[in-house]
Amino acid sequence: MAAMRKKKAVKTPKGDQTRTLILNTALDMFLERGYEQTTMRAIAEKAGASLGNAYYYFRSKEHLIQAFYQTTHDQHVALALPALEKHDDMKSRLLTVVQLKIETLKPYHQFAGVLFKTAADPQSPLNPFADEANPVRQASIQLFEKVVEGTKSRIPKDLRAELPYLLWVYHMGIILFWIHDRSPKHRRTYRLIDRTVEMVDRMIQLGSNPFMRPLRKHALALVDELRDAAEDVLDADDN
Amino acid sequence: MAAMRKKKAVKTPKGDQTRTLILNTALDMFLERGYEQTTMRAIAEKAGASLGNAYYYFRSKEHLIQAFYQTTHDQHVALALPALEKHDDMKSRLLTVVQLKIETLKPYHQFAGVLFKTAADPQSPLNPFADEANPVRQASIQLFEKVVEGTKSRIPKDLRAELPYLLWVYHMGIILFWIHDRSPKHRRTYRLIDRTVEMVDRMIQLGSNPFMRPLRKHALALVDELRDAAEDVLDADDN
DNA sequence: GCGGTTAGTTGAACGTGTTCAAATTTCGCT
DNA sequence: AGCGAAATTTGAACACGTTCAACTAACCGC
Numbered sequence: 001m002a003a004m005r006k007k008k009a010v011k012t013p014k015g016d017q018t019r020t021l022i023l024n025t026a027l028d029m030f031l032e033r034g035y036e037q038t039t040m041r042a043i044a045e046k047a048g049a050s051l052g053n054a055y056y057y058f059r060s061k062e063h064l065i066q067a068f069y070q071t072t073h074d075q076h077v078a079l080a081l082p083a084l085e086k087h088d089d090m091k092s093r094l095l096t097v098v099q100l101k102i103e104t105l106k107p108y109h110q111f112a113g114v115l116f117k118t119a120a121d122p123q124s125p126l127n128p129f130a131d132e133a134n135p136v137r138q139a140s141i142q143l144f145e146k147v148v149e150g151t152k153s154r155i156p157k158d159l160r161a162e163l164p165y166l167l168w169v170y171h172m173g174i175i176l177f178w179i180h181d182r183s184p185k186h187r188r189t190y191r192l193i194d195r196t197v198e199m200v201d202r203m204i205q206l207g208s209n210p211f212m213r214p215l216r217k218h219a220l221a222l223v224d225e226l227r228d229a230a231e232d233v234l235d236a237d238d239n
Numbered sequence: 240m241a242a243m244r245k246k247k248a249v250k251t252p253k254g255d256q257t258r259t260l261i262l263n264t265a266l267d268m269f270l271e272r273g274y275e276q277t278t279m280r281a282i283a284e285k286a287g288a289s290l291g292n293a294y295y296y297f298r299s300k301e302h303l304i305q306a307f308y309q310t311t312h313d314q315h316v317a318l319a320l321p322a323l324e325k326h327d328d329m330k331s332r333l334l335t336v337v338q339l340k341i342e343t344l345k346p347y348h349q350f351a352g353v354l355f356k357t358a359a360d361p362q363s364p365l366n367p368f369a370d371e372a373n374p375v376r377q378a379s380i381q382l383f384e385k386v387v388e389g390t391k392s393r394i395p396k397d398l399r400a401e402l403p404y405l406l407w408v409y410h411m412g413i414i415l416f417w418i419h420d421r422s423p424k425h426r427r428t429y430r431l432i433d434r435t436v437e438m439v440d441r442m443i444q445l446g447s448n449p450f451m452r453p454l455r456k457h458a459l460a461l462v463d464e465l466r467d468a469a470e471d472v473l474d475a476d477d478n
Numbered sequence: 479g480c481g482g483t484t485a486g487t488t489g490a491a492c493g494t495g496t497t498c499a500a501a502t503t504t505c506g507c508t
Numbered sequence: 509a510g511c512g513a514a515a516t517t518t519g520a521a522c523a524c525g526t527t528c529a530a531c532t533a534a535c536c537g538c
Contacts, residue, residue, distance in 0.1 A: 011485060012534065018486080039524060050488045052528085057486095061525065117360040121352065180468055188468055195461060222434060229419055229427055250515060251504065257516080279495065289518045291498080296516095300495065 019057045022047045026064045027071065031107065035065075035114040062118050066126055068108075069115075069136040076104040077143060090151045091201040097147055098171050098193050102178055102186065109186075112179045128172070141168045155208050162220050163204070165227065170200060249296075258296045261286045265303045266310065270346065274304075274353040301357050305365055307347075308354075308375040315343040316382060329390045330440040336386055337410050337432050341417055341425065348425075351418045367411070380407045394447050401459050402443070404466065409439060 025047040029038040040061055044054045058064050079100045087093045105112065118124050128137045144164040148155075155163065174196070178189040207216050249255045264286040268277040279300055283293045297303050318339045326332045344351065357363050367376045383403040387394075394402065413435070417428040446455050 014534075015486060040526085041524080051526090052489065053487050055526070113360065117356065117363075121356040124356075177465070177468060183468075188464070192461075192464070222431075225427070225431070226416070229416060229422075253504070254516065278493080280493095290496090291519065292517050294496070 015057075018047075018049060018053065022049055022054050022057055023064065023067050027068060030064075030068070030111060034111045036111075062124065062126055065115060065118060066136070069126075069128075072104050072108070073136055073139055076101050077139070079104065080143060081146070084146065084150060088150060088152050090147075090153060090204060091197060093147045093150060094167060094200065095193065095197045097143065098174055098197065099190070101171060101175070102189060102193070105175070105178070106186070109178075112175075116176060116179050141165060144168045144171070153205075153208075155204065156213075156216070158220055159204070159207055159216060162223055166223065167200070170196070254296075257286075257288060257292065261288055261293050261296055262303065262306050266307060269303075269307070269350060273350045275350075301363065301365055304354060304357060305375070308365075308367075311343050311347070312375055312379055315340050316378070318343065319382060320385070323385065323389060327389060327391050329386075329392060329443060330436060332386045332389060333406065333439065334432065334436045336382065337413055337436065338429070340410060340414070341428060341432070344414070344417070345425070348417075351414075355415060355418050380404060383407050383410070392444075392447075394443065395452075395455070397459055398443070398446055398455060401462060405462065406439075409435070 022043065026038070026043045029043060029046065032038075040054055041051055044051045047054070058067075080097050083096050083100060084093055087096060108115075118126050121127060125131065128134055128140075131137065141164050144167040147167060148160060148163050174189065174193060177192055178186060181189045183189075206212060207219075249258055261282065265277070265282045268282060268285065271277075279293055280290055283290045286293070319336050322335050322339060323332055326335060347354075357365050360366060364370065367373055367379075370376065380403050383406040386406060387399060387402050413428065413432060416431055417425060420428045422428075445451060446458075
């Protein structure tokens with residue numbers, strides 16, 4: 001409910017059709033020529049619409065990227081959910097989900113740099129860190145909730161609560177690496193995933209030890225604070 | 240030597256003067272009106288040069304930012320070096336340097352977002368992570384070498400060698416937080432610095448323990464790999 | 479079906495970063 | 509001083525993202 005926000009309200013079947021057409025055309029062209037090389041004029045023309053019409057549905061060229069997030073996220077979920085059923089331990093569940101994410105993004109590697117650039121801009125409405133209400137982000141974190149839920153190992157409540165967010169941030173880090181990774185078949189990224197998933201798993205075990213309670217509390221408080229700070233950014237415009 | 244690279248070679252006193260004038264004018268205007276609001280035309284006009292002339296000295300508007308890095312870095316060093324003389328333990332040395340960095344950047348908080356945005360773009364020539372040869376980055380890491388050098392505590396060689404780079408990355412993280420931080424007087428950032436410096440210090444102690452050797456080796460190898468991957472990005476254009 | 483309101487569509491115009499061929503100035507040398 | 513080459517300077521032109529006032533089509537209540 002609260003998840004849907006600024007999404008341009010389409011009020012007419014015809015309008016919906018136009019919107020979809022423009023969007024698909026744009027994504028096709030991004031894939032084919034890259035983001036920078038694809039002009040709004042070209043998108044409009046190929047979609048059989050006018051330039052202004054494209055801007056009626058998408059506030060800016062960047063906003064088209066939001067739709068891209070959504071599309072690839074849906075694909076990712078479609079692959080990940082069935083795959084998760086085969087695993088019940090944290091390590092292999094996390095490994096599965098992260099590997100499949102990269103798998104999903106693979107075709108877009110060439111212009112992924114742009115995505116990250118806009119995502120990292122604190123001012124951008126697309127920054128997934130800054131926008132708590134961003135539906136794609138919420139859905140994305142939900143997937144990691146599922147990863148955690150299906151785990152049998154004993155994890156303290158406080159850590160368990162924060163874990164989906166932490167794993168989501170971790171997977172964003174992997175994506176960042178992948179964007180930079182020029183190795184053949186992204187081997188480096190896969191190796192990194194293997195290693196770091198292992199480490200993450202161990203750290204969760206370690207952090208679940210009763211011994212670690214004070215340190216864990218401390219660290220989780222810090223994480224909370226970081227999260228708050230990131231999310232305050234957009235509020236500044238609401239005054 | 241190898242540190243100076245693409246820097247536009249100025250071959251004439253007159254040229255040098257023009258270059259400096261344009262640069263200073265640009266930085267002034269960035270401070271006054273922000274980066275986006277300052278147009279190349281406005282810079283050129285105020286500097287008494289032509290538009291094309293500005294582009295003769297600076298390949299793009301973004302390249303003017305490189306000069307900004309340089310300027311603030313110089314200021315930072317000027318503050319940090321004397322201050323470091325008063326401390327000989329890791330914790331207070333690191334605290335000093337990082338606090339002073341934020342101090343130095345303070346006047347530019349309003350448009351710092353732009354800086355980070357361009358810095359985070361893997362394609363950008365300004366990405367400090369991707370460009371090993373970037374003189375500003377080298378100088379910046381050197382400062383953290385000094386932080387480590389002046390420490391009396393015993394740190395294993397392998398860790399000591401990697402530490403300046405790690406601390407530099409840590410301080411980039413702090414800057415990232417600060418950019419997002421809208422709290423009055425950046426209190427949140429200073430609190431974060433207090434806490435994390437403490438943690439970093441403890442982790443260095445922990446990691447220096449002979450017990451930790453295997454884990455440390457493992458982690459350092461990972462760091463090395465991450466670093467390599469980041470720096471390979473620019474090479475791809477050299478073919 | 480009609481009139482009015484809302485949704486959708488158009489393309490010209492604007493501002494901006496960037497490029498470039500041509501003009502001008504400075505330099506190094508005799 | 510004078511000359512050719514190199515460095516610097518110019519501003520018009522281009523391409524692109526974005527805006528907007530005007531126009532047209534669809535919808536809704538009667």
